[in-house]
Amino acid sequence: MLKINLKDKKSILKLIYNVALYGFALCGVLIIGAWGVYQLGFTNNSGAVDKNNRYLADVSQMKVGAKNQVELDKQMSENYIKLAAICKFYPKNAQLILQGISNSNGNVNLSQMLAATEIALKDNEEYQDFITRSRQLVASVNVKANPNSAIEWMNIPEWEALKVAIIKDKKLIDSAARVTGVEPRLIVGCLIGEQIRLFNSKREMYKKYLGPVKVLSVQSQFSFGVNGIKDFTAEWVERNLKNDTSVYYMGKQYEHILDFRTADHQTERINRLVDYQNHYYSYVYTGCILHQTKKQWERAKYDISNRPEILFTLFNVGFPQSNPGPNPECGGSHITVADKVYTFGAIGFDFYYSGELAKEFPYWEKRFR
Numbered sequence: 184m185l186k187i188n189l190k191d192k193k194s195i196l197k198l199i200y201n202v203a204l205y206g207f208a209l210c211g212v213l214i215i216g217a218w219g220v221y222q223l224g225f226t227n228n229s230g231a232v233d234k235n236n237r238y239l240a241d242v243s244q245m246k247v248g249a250k251n252q253v254e255l256d257k258q259m260s261e262n263y264i265k266l267a268a269i270c271k272f273y274p275k276n277a278q279l280i281l282q283g284i285s286n287s288n289g290n291v292n293l294s295q296m297l298a299a300t301e302i303a304l305k306d307n308e309e310y311q312d313f314i315t316r317s318r319q320l321v322a323s324v325n326v327k328a329n330p331n332s333a334i335e336w337m338n339i340p341e342w343e344a345l346k347v348a349i350i351k352d353k354k355l356i357d358s359a360a361r362v363t364g365v366e367p368r369l370i371v372g373c374l375i376g377e378q379i380r381l382f383n384s385k386r387e388m389y390k391k392y393l394g395p396v397k398v399l400s401v402q403s404q405f406s407f408g409v410n411g412i413k414d415f416t417a418e419w420v421e422r423n424l425k426n427d428t429s430v431y432y433m434g435k436q437y438e439h440i441l442d443f444r445t446a447d448h449q450t451e452r453i454n455r456l457v458d459y460q461n462h463y464y465s466y467v468y469t470g471c472i473l474h475q476t477k478k479q480w481e482r483a484k485y486d487i488s489n490r491p492e493i494l495f496t497l498f499n500v501g502f503p504q505s506n507p508g509p510n511p512e513c514g515g516s517h518i519t520v521a522d523k524v525y526t527f528g529a530i531g532f533d534f535y536y537s538g539e540l541a542k543e544f545p546y547w548e549k550r551f552r
Contacts, residue, residue: 235302256328258294264317265297272310307520314529331466334533336408336520341382347397349374355463362440363470364433364552368544370469372531373498374399377411377528380518399462407456408465412472417452419502420471430482431475431502440467473496476505477551483507488550495531 270277282294285435287552291402304310327533349356356374360367381400399409406413423431425438441464445451455464476497480487485507495506498514516529525533534540 206483220460241298252330260321261318262293262297264321265301266293266315268301268310268313271302271313272304272307273300279525332537333522334537336379336525336533337537337539339521344397345375345378345382345399348399349540350401350543351397351432352462352466355461355499356466356544359463359466359470363467364475365470365473365549366550368535368546369473369491369494369550370466370539371540371544372495372535373469373473374410374466375534376495376499376515376518376527376531377409377497379520380516381411382520382529400461401457401462403457407453408468409462410465410469412456412465412468414449414452414503416472417456417468417499419454420468420475423475430479433471433474433478437471437474441471469498472502475552476502479505480507480511485509485511487511491550492528492532494534496526496528499527 265278266277269280280293280300283296284293336342354366356370362369378399381402400408403409407417421441422440423429424433426432427435443451456468458464473494476494477488490511491512496513496515498512513526513528513532517523518527518530520530
């Protein structure tokens with residue numbers, strides 16, 4: 184067995200002590216050195232200017248709109264060409280752009296979003312070629328842009344006056360829509376169909392009153408109010424509000440929205456419908472008719488909540504002709520405007536999807552609440 188004398192033991196212990204001492208000293212130096220390097224900023228990553236910096240700044244600072252209609256039309260055409268190209272090559276990005284625009288509340292514009300996406304496509308030869316050929320195709324079509332609406336009845340001068348009159352009633356329409364649980368735009372669609380119909384039948388009156396002062400026509404014979412509600416239809420609506428066994432029943436929260444203040448219901452009903460200063464009740468009855476009709480079809484297992492043309496048609500023809508079935512048809516009263524015949528339902532449909540008055544009466548995610 185190997186024996187280690189006392190002198191050797193002392194030498195070994197001294198060696199271990201020195202190794203430990205110098206080891207700790209070295210660690211201390213390294214720690215202090217690392218701290219110094221950090222404090223002096225030698226470890227900071229100063230980064231670099233992005234190669235697309237100028238382009239990114241231009242996109243963020245891009246001006247919205249154009250100086251005149253010609254420039255605006257050119258900008259719109261260019262945007263739609265780019266959107267179509269992105270949709271062809273990267274449909275996911277096109278979908279995200281459209282979703283972003285619809286949820287932006289005007290805080291970002293289509294030109295900015297397209298320009299931002301194109302940064303990633305600047306070296307995509309197929310995309311760039313598609314854009315070039317699309318521009319050439321658009322430029323080769325020698326058609327003079329028509330300043331009018333593609334929907335012919337919207338080109339009559341009375342339409343511009345009617346829009347002003349409708350906007351004046353925005354608060355009343357929104358209030359009636361809120362208490363009846365119906366999208367305001369649906370109520371406006373019924374209003375437009377009825378007012379255009381009156382224009383056709385009482386053209387001279389419209390020229391005399393609607394054009395100059397921009398007010399809605401209030402009916403006071405046979406049908407009542409700005410939406411032409413018949414008295415027996417109004418009574419039907421009132422009964423359905425409180426009859427929880429009715430297929431038209433809207434729900435308990437709506438039962439009292441048309442309660443009377445007097446014992447003379449007939450007189451009060453007519454008075455509140457033909458009020459020339461306040462059309463609120465015309466809109467409440469309209470909202471109720473739309474909601475009750477929707478409920479009737481819903482209980483028959485047919486969903487027409489996303490069929491505005493059918494809702495407008497049924498509003499026009501009345502409860503007795505509302506027969507739920509699998510293939511409802513758009514129609515209603517025939518209305519002649521500028522020598523062209525339309526149906527009540529089609530006029531409402533034209534307005535609903537036209538984008539007209541969309542700022543004042545936007546599209547709801549769900550048309551009924």
